[in-house]
Amino acid sequence: KRHREASQGSVTGKGSHMAKTLIKNGKVISTTGVIAQDVLIDGETITALGAPGFFTDEGCDTIIDAAGKYVIPGGVDVHTHMELPFGGTFASDTFETGTIAAAWGGVTTIVDMAVQRYGENVFDGLAEWHRKAGGNCAVDYAFHQIIGGVDDESLKAMTYLTEHEGISSFKLFMAYPGVFYSDDGQILKAMQTAAECGAVIMMHAENGIAIDVLVQQALARNETDPKYHSYTRPSPLEAEATHRAIVLSHVAGNVPLYIVHMSAGDALNEVAAARHNGRNVFAETCPQYLWLTLEETLGQPGFEGAKWVCSTPVRSKMHDPDYIGIMGHGHQADLWKGLRMNELAVVSTDHCPFCFKDQKELGLGDFSKIPNGIGGVEHRMELIYQGVVAGELSLERWVETCCTTPARMFGMYPKKGVIAPGSDADVVVWDPNTKTKIGINDKHHMNMDHSAWEGWVIDGKVDTVLSRGQVLIQNDQFLGRKGHGQFVKRGLSQYLV
Ligand code: URP
């Protein structure tokens, strides 16, 4: 009876049966606590949360027993690059393979970066992204728009996309001259436009002009190995660009500024200072910056390090040798602290996979030609949970940085990012009692011939994944399908100071 009361009105007007699911005996994690609660789902939507045993099994089509397990919102990865054209090739995951891998990793929403390159029309770039993703995704998806050529036409497009197309965030680049790069004047204009229409500016903050000089100098010295990718992108050039972006966003009327893939403690200090001053400045980091070091990855002998070439780069264990670190310890400790302190609001993956064979190998003999990117959409929830196990983060903050804040930051909350009545039934049952071994012959579903996380053993495991009420992952099987994922039209950011 209690169950019937709780789900009243759940049968559609057409009389069709909406499948009911009960997830019981688990502990629901939200940003504010870990509470023993049962979750009732009707069709695609969460309808109620109740004390353990409050709902009966009667009338439920699916019962999921989460005893001893955590129940968390589906992961929201707000930085992916499926099929990104880069360095003469394309990121190796399609929307189909990448979103299936996402599902395996407990991610039920991705926000991918639609591309406009210099000289291209923004609407054409967006149409191409809809064509690539439409009907192919296994989980829900949304888009940011990369603006690779700021001009009058693309500025107008920014307003239109924000107001009509559910695309309310735009990525600009202070790096990659000749490809995606914008100069300070262009950045200021784009920021002014975003301030007017309420959009968020996402910034790839590295001083690309200075980096290009360092790259040419290194190559002239015959320094061609992958490790020079990191040496030629020292952290002060990330910090300087971060500072400059923050200044420009201030001048542009405190437009919301979101720094992507932050890797350096000195860059983080710039964000912390801006936030201390009450500014609309936010940042994300990625698992590779929290866990991987130059010495163990890029710095491996020969060409092996190419697997970890990404920008911003994986950094040295300690602050860069020529940089006097304020904290006196490494970037990773700074980043974990930043996550705890909300100086870093979000963990994304910047998922941008390239195979070693024929793709990373494009840079044999010249590190600057190695396509930039690491695949990770499958492993973010696992790798950040490992931070919980290591005592770096609380369970609540794990959910906040990987699910709830990404949804709020980019205008998808409370549809996404939370277990609450009325929200999409995107739910992950997480088993903290089992381990996950990552690797090409272990857990690996991304379309890559290697893993940046080969051999890593994680405490905990994605047990069951539901996307809008549909079970996608259960008993180590993928039960979803391409085409299940729907485009999410986003609103404005809900996370402004
Ligand atoms: O190395 C990276 N991050 N590749 C993807 C492009 C970008 O800058 O995010």
Ligand code: ZN
């Ligand atoms: Zn970037």
Ligand code: ZN
């Ligand atoms: Zn990226």
